[in-house]
Amino acid sequence: MVGNLSAEVRVRAVTPMEQALKESEENFRTFFETVDDLIMVGTPEGRIIYTNTAVTRKLGYSPDELSALHILDLHPVDRREEATEIFGAMFRRERASCPLPLAAKDRMLVPVETRVWFGKWNGASCIFCVCKDLSSEQEAQQRFERLFRSNPALMAVSRMP
Numbered sequence: 001m002v003g004n005l006s007a008e009v010r011v012r013a014v015t016p017m018e019q020a021l022k023e024s025e026e027n028f029r030t031f032f033e034t035v036d037d038l039i040m041v042g043t044p045e046g047r048i049i050y051t052n053t054a055v056t057r058k059l060g061y062s063p064d065e066l067s068a069l070h071i072l073d074l075h076p077v078d079r080r081e082e083a084t085e086i087f088g089a090m091f092r093r094e095r096a097s098c099p100l101p102l103a104a105k106d107r108m109l110v111p112v113e114t115r116v117w118f119g120k121w122n123g124a125s126c127i128f129c130v131c132k133d134l135s136s137e138q139e140a141q142q143r144f145e146r147l148f149r150s151n152p153a154l155m156a157v158s159r160m161p
Contacts, residue, residue: 038102038112038131041121046070049121058133060105071129076103090116102131111138 014022032039032052038059041050048066056063059074075083079100089095098116101109112131119128 037133038110038129040066040071040129040131042071042127042129044118044125044127046072046127049126054133058104058110059102065105071127074102075100076107076109087116091118111135 035052036054038055039052040048040055042048048069048071051063051066055061055066061069072080072083072087083098083100086095086098086100090098096115098114100114101111102114104110111134113134114129114131116127116129119126121128
């Protein structure tokens with residue numbers, strides 16, 4: 001029966017709008033997963049509901065472990081009260097960022113600058129957190145300072161007007 005489709009085998013063509021939406025979602029997922037900064041989505045109360053792979057790679061937690069944590073749990077224990085105050089100020093728009101490091105599962109500190117804002121994730125209210133990893137910048141600064149301090153030649157740093 002060439003040319004006739006049975007009732008069970010109806011094929012619906014994908015509309016250009018559906019194709020564009022699918023491509024947009026794929027582009028977003030690719031971008032989200034390849035960004036080297038740590039990106040987290042949390043409930044308004046701070047429970048982690050989604051992260052990009054940079055979070056698991058750099059902090060060493062599995063996705064299941066992260067889903068059991070509060071965003072503030074990722075800060076060192078001795079800095080959580082300070083983190084709570086800073087995040088409160090960011091939510092009140094009194095501060096733009098949090099300079100506190102994150103603590104990896106092995107307790108190593110990851111220097112970051114965190115920014116947060118409120119939004120929607122799958123239709124529900126959420127908190128977005130982007131933590132810019134400052135490890136490379138800090139390593140470069142430390143190398144420069146070692147070079148500058150250990151150099152026997154007289155050196156000065158100045159800035160042109």
